[in-house]
Amino acid sequence: MSQDHHPRDGSAGSSSSRSSPTPSSPHPRTPRYMTVGNGSTSASAAALMSTLDHDSGYGSSIAGDSYTNDGSKGWHPGLTSDQPTPEFTSRIPDETNPDADKDRRIMASHVHQLYYNQNRAALGRQITKTVETLTGLQQMNSKWPAQYPSVREPQKPKSDPRPGFAHTQSTVAGGDIHKGKDNVPLRPGAPRRAATSLGEESTAESSSAAEARKPQEPERLITPQSAQDFSVLKLNMNVQGFTQAEIAHSMKKESIASLLDGRINQSIRHLLRLRDRIEDTSSKVLVTGDLNAGKSTFCNALLRRKILPEDQQPCTSIFCEVLDAKENGNLEEAHAVHKDATYNRNDESTYDVYPLQDLEKIVTDNQTYTQCKVYVKDIRTIDESLLNNGVVDISIIDAPGLNSDSLKTTAVFARQEEIDVVVFVVSAANHFTLSAKEFIWNAAHEKAYIFIVVNGFDNIRDKDRCERMVLEQVANLSPRTFKESSELVHFVSSNAIPVAPAIGPGPPGGDGGGGGSGSSSGPSNDFPSPADDDEMLGKHGEPGSPPRKDKGKEKEKLQDFEKLEGSLRRFVLEKRAKSKLAPAKTYLLNVLTDLNLLATVNRDVAQSELDRVWQELQEIEPAFEKSKKARAEVSDDVDKTIEETCSDIYNNTRTIINNAISQVAATDLGVPYPGLMSAFQYAEDVKQAMLDQISQAVSICEEKAKHQTIGSVNTIKSLGVLHLGDEYNDLNFNSDRMFTKRRDLLARQVDFEIEFADFFDISSLWEQNEKVAGTGMALTVASVLGGRMMGGFGWVDGAVGAARVMGTQNMRRLIVPGLIAAVVLATTYTLRTIPTTLPPRLSRRISSTLSALDYTHTNASRVSTETRKILRYPAENLHAGLQQSVRALGEKREERVKVKKESEVARKYFGNLVRETGEGRGRVEDVDLEGAQVPGLAGGYEEGMMV
Numbered sequence: 001m002s003q004d005h006h007p008r009d010g011s012a013g014s015s016s017s018r019s020s021p022t023p024s025s026p027h028p029r030t031p032r033y034m035t036v037g038n039g040s041t042s043a044s045a046a047a048l049m050s051t052l053d054h055d056s057g058y059g060s061s062i063a064g065d066s067y068t069n070d071g072s073k074g075w076h077p078g079l080t081s082d083q084p085t086p087e088f089t090s091r092i093p094d095e096t097n098p099d100a101d102k103d104r105r106i107m108a109s110h111v112h113q114l115y116y117n118q119n120r121a122a123l124g125r126q127i128t129k130t131v132e133t134l135t136g137l138q139q140m141n142s143k144w145p146a147q148y149p150s151v152r153e154p155q156k157p158k159s160d161p162r163p164g165f166a167h168t169q170s171t172v173a174g175g176d177i178h179k180g181k182d183n184v185p186l187r188p189g190a191p192r193r194a195a196t197s198l199g200e201e202s203t204a205e206s207s208s209a210a211e212a213r214k215p216q217e218p219e220r221l222i223t224p225q226s227a228q229d230f231s232v233l234k235l236n237m238n239v240q241g242f243t244q245a246e247i248a249h250s251m252k253k254e255s256i257a258s259l260l261d262g263r264i265n266q267s268i269r270h271l272l273r274l275r276d277r278i279e280d281t282s283s284k285v286l287v288t289g290d291l292n293a294g295k296s297t298f299c300n301a302l303l304r305r306k307i308l309p310e311d312q313q314p315c316t317s318i319f320c321e322v323l324d325a326k327e328n329g330n331l332e333e334a335h336a337v338h339k340d341a342t343y344n345r346n347d348e349s350t351y352d353v354y355p356l357q358d359l360e361k362i363v364t365d366n367q368t369y370t371q372c373k374v375y376v377k378d379i380r381t382i383d384e385s386l387l388n389n390g391v392v393d394i395s396i397i398d399a400p401g402l403n404s405d406s407l408k409t410t411a412v413f414a415r416q417e418e419i420d421v422v423v424f425v426v427s428a429a430n431h432f433t434l435s436a437k438e439f440i441w442n443a444a445h446e447k448a449y450i451f452i453v454v455n456g457f458d459n460i461r462d463k464d465r466c467e468r469m470v471l472e473q474v475a476n477l478s479p480r481t482f483k484e485s486s487e488l489v490h491f492v493s494s495n496a497i498p499v500a501p502a503i504g505p506g507p508p509g510g511d512g513g514g515g516g517s518g519s520s521s522g523p524s525n526d527f528p529s530p531a532d533d534d535e536m537l538g539k540h541g542e543p544g545s546p547p548r549k550d551k552g553k554e555k556e557k558l559q560d561f562e563k564l565e566g567s568l569r570r571f572v573l574e575k576r577a578k579s580k581l582a583p584a585k586t587y588l589l590n591v592l593t594d595l596n597l598l599a600t601v602n603r604d605v606a607q608s609e610l611d612r613v614w615q616e617l618q619e620i621e622p623a624f625e626k627s628k629k630a631r632a633e634v635s636d637d638v639d640k641t642i643e644e645t646c647s648d649i650y651n652n653t654r655t656i657i658n659n660a661i662s663q664v665a666a667t668d669l670g671v672p673y674p675g676l677m678s679a680f681q682y683a684e685d686v687k688q689a690m691l692d693q694i695s696q697a698v699s700i701c702e703e704k705a706k707h708q709t710i711g712s713v714n715t716i717k718s719l720g721v722l723h724l725g726d727e728y729n730d731l732n733f734n735s736d737r738m739f740t741k742r743r744d745l746l747a748r749q750v751d752f753e754i755e756f757a758d759f760f761d762i763s764s765l766w767e768q769n770e771k772v773a774g775t776g777m778a779l780t781v782a783s784v785l786g787g788r789m790m791g792g793f794g795w796v797d798g799a800v801g802a803a804r805v806m807g808t809q810n811m812r813r814l815i816v817p818g819l820i821a822a823v824v825l826a827t828t829y830t831l832r833t834i835p836t837t838l839p840p841r842l843s844r845r846i847s848s849t850l851s852a853l854d855y856t857h858t859n860a861s862r863v864s865t866e867t868r869k870i871l872r873y874p875a876e877n878l879h880a881g882l883q884q885s886v887r888a889l890g891e892k893r894e895e896r897v898k899v900k901k902e903s904e905v906a907r908k909y910f911g912n913l914v915r916e917t918g919e920g921r922g923r924v925e926d927v928d929l930e931g932a933q934v935p936g937l938a939g940g941y942e943e944g945m946m947v
């Protein structure tokens with residue numbers, strides 16, 4: 001709104017309401033309307049009234065132009081945009097037709113109500129929608145913990161040890177918020193590379209440092225300023241000694257999400273209360289101010305009845321709410337509410353009933369009561385009355401004077417949502433005390449506008465100076481109130497207003513009484529006007545007071561007060577939009593702005609998460625496939641290695657043992673032949689040496705197998721390192737522990753007795769004899785016979801055969817020398833051939849025994865089996881490692897896919913939320929509460945209104 005000051009009126013605008021009545025209009029016959037405040041309202045209000053002037057009714061022209069089909073927008077003063085503000089004229093009632101003027105005002109009131117309802121409906125709709133949005137956000141927050149925008153606190157200079165007033169923190173790597181010009185934070189810088197270049201930051205990051213860096217959380221794209229901008233959804237993370245940044249940084253995402261959830265709940269509750277409030281047609285006016293500033297006197301002046309006790313000394317110590325008696329079955333009485341009780345008019349246990357004249361007793365007793373409800377009949381007309389105004393149910397609350405004790409209580413009281421208007425009464429003589437300043441300062445945050453009554457103005461001599469000084473203070477305390485000070489700051493003398501007694505003959509000069517007859521008797525007609533009835537202008541309207549000498553001054557005081565009343569009515573009624581809808585609008589704007597910011601940040605976080613997981617999936621997918629393939633390939637390779645090693649070892653062992661067995665006879669066993677007497681011992685020694693030789697061969701096989709096992713274990717290990725890298729879990733392999741089971745079983749297994757026959761090797765003897773020339777007949781005979789004898793016929797057969805050939809006589813002659821020769825021969829043979837004949841014989845026996853035992857296979861199999869057993873450990877370890885690697889990659893992939901899906905959902909959700917909250921904000925901004933003012937509704941005063 002802009003205030004256009006008429007050149008002929010220098011006192012409008014920010015000056016007080018004490019401007020003198022404006023000269024008559026240049027067009028006295030045409031009623032004109034005035035606007036207050038500044039900005040577009042003047043245009044819209046003037047246009048509206050112009051419509052009323054030129055239209056027979058308001059219905060069609062307005063509905064057609066301003067009501068949008070979608071119903072989403074509130075009324076906007078677009079009817080006559082750019083239309084010049086009508087030339088100022090004072091509002092002179094049309095004397096020729098007073099009813100027309102009144103009708104127009106009533107009509108204007110209805111139009112105002114229409115717009116008010118439109119705006120109320122628009123805000124109500126938006127509240128419902130915002131509650132739905134918040135509920136949706138809560139659900140989303142439970143699935144995808146929302147990130148709370150945070151920035152890292154800039155490094156504080158070391159000289160300042162106190163924690164700064166922190167916002168929140170950042171997760172930007174390295175914690176740097178790069179500051180641009182004017183200390184404006186920029187986007188976090190890209191990761192720095194290790195390089196040296198002039199003009200750049202000298203602390204280049206080494207690659208190892210970069211590696212050592214923890215993986216970054218997704219960047220939270222927000223500036224410290226925007227983090228600070230949070231109002232409704234600001235998280236309360238106060239822990240003594242810690243900054244918000246430190247707390248937020250140390251908190252888990254889930255904890256922040258749960259804090260946010262709580263905040264959303266609060267916000268939903270507040271929105272629902274706001275909706276109830278804007279749907280409520282009642283309005284409460286809290287009158288507060290310094291001790292003895294004249295609050296009760298002021299309230300009485302408004303009521304034109306001396307209802308509330310006034311005193312030279314502070315007396316009001318409880319909150320007294322004055323309501324229309326209609327709300328109490330038209331009964332005038334006071335309900336003193338019990339301490340700790342919640343007032344319920346229908347429940348008498350919550351209060352005590354007193355007649356009005358006993359109020360003095362109640363208001364000073366703050367031990368028994370905390371507040372009282374005073375039901376009075378307002379006998380003024382709906383044009384004049386504040387309580388009974390025909391539009392809204394208004395109640396006036398007289399608060400205890402402010403001091404250090406009551407300040408907090410009153411501040412809390414004033415913050416209540418049902419308090420629409422705060423009227424602050426300040427003594428003109430004392431100006432604003434510290435308590436007053438503190439109260440207004442705090443209240444200004446809650447209520448954009450405060451109605452200020454500078455009371456006791458009659459006591460001031462230099463009135464201009466007082467006005468100037470008070471307005472200067474208002475400008476500091478509540479700039480918005482100051483901006484509209486012509487409407488909101490009034491300099492009056494409340495005690496100069498004629499009032500009727502609480503109980504008695506009714507309004508001053510009237511015949512109605514507190515008993516309630518006033519309303520029916522049309523008291524307004526009898527109410528004293530400033531121009532008449534000198535007798536009535538006694539001190540604070542007390543009948544019978546000596547008449548005032550200075551009639552002009554008294555009249556002026558009354559005019560000032562009436563002007564105040566007009567403004568107050570406008571403030572309560574016309575600006576109800578501000579006082580009642582504005583909190584809803586402001587809160588909606590705040591919550592939607594916060595939601596928009598939160599949604600923007602989370603949309604970006606979701607996007608960056610999406611980018612991150614997409615990038616990670618790009619790396620994981622091939623690694624996963626590779627890992628799966630490697631698992632199969634490596635398993636095959638390992639199996640192959642084991643198979644080859646074992647079969648190699650089996651074959652080698654077999655060959656070596658077989659060779660050892662077959663060649664043991666030819667090997668120099670190093671056993672000395674001790675002579676015939678120890679032939680058996682010799683045979684035992686040879687046998688043992690042979691067995692040792694074979695055992696040694698087995699040991700060699702085992703050694704070889706060990707070496708091969710070591711090689712294969714290393715091969716498997718290399719495969720593990722190759723495919724698993726650092727993840728490969730190496731096992732300790734000690735080859736010394738292989739083949740530790742004793743192999744001396746062999747000696748027992750091959751435990752055969754040396755036989756006599758073992759010393760004779762006939763086949764070798766035969767070979768020997770053939771080589772010897774000139775062997776005697778006996779030898780030949782012996783050979784033949786022996787051969788036959790040895791051939792299996794036995795000695796008897798041999799002897800019988802020889803006897804037959806040679807004849808008995810010859811036999812007899814030959815037998816003795818033959819036998820001697822044979823014995824000699826045999827002895828010689830034996831003596832000569834034992835070292836040669838015994839080993840092959842033994843070897844054959846050993847060989848056949850071992851073969852019966854399947855010795856070669858058993859040993860080859862044992863060695864290769866043990867090797868297989870040993871190799872199975874690293875193989876299984878590697879397999880498990882690969883399995884684990886595949887599983888880990890699979891899980892990682894699954895997790896990323898899940899995050900990707902969730903991030904996609906979140907990005908979409910928050911993207912929509914950004915749009916929705918932006919649109920919602922636009923709709924709320926379009927609800928033009930300023931434009932809903934209709935000048936002229938309040939008929940309290942006309943002349944003083946300036947354009």
Ligand SMILES: Nc1nc2c(ncn2[C@@H]2O[C@H](COP(=O)(O)OP(=O)(O)OP(=O)(O)O)[C@@H](O)[C@H]2O)c(=O)[nH]1
Nearest residue numbers: 292293294295296297311314315316401456493494
């Ligand atoms: N001269 C002058 N005296 C006034 C005016 N208004 C009130 N008083 C006097 O100031 C004294 C205190 O008035 P109250 O209305 O009781 O003041 P209050 O602010 O309600 O007092 P507490 O609620 O007890 O703090 C009374 O004696 C009034 O007559 C005024 O405009 N001018």
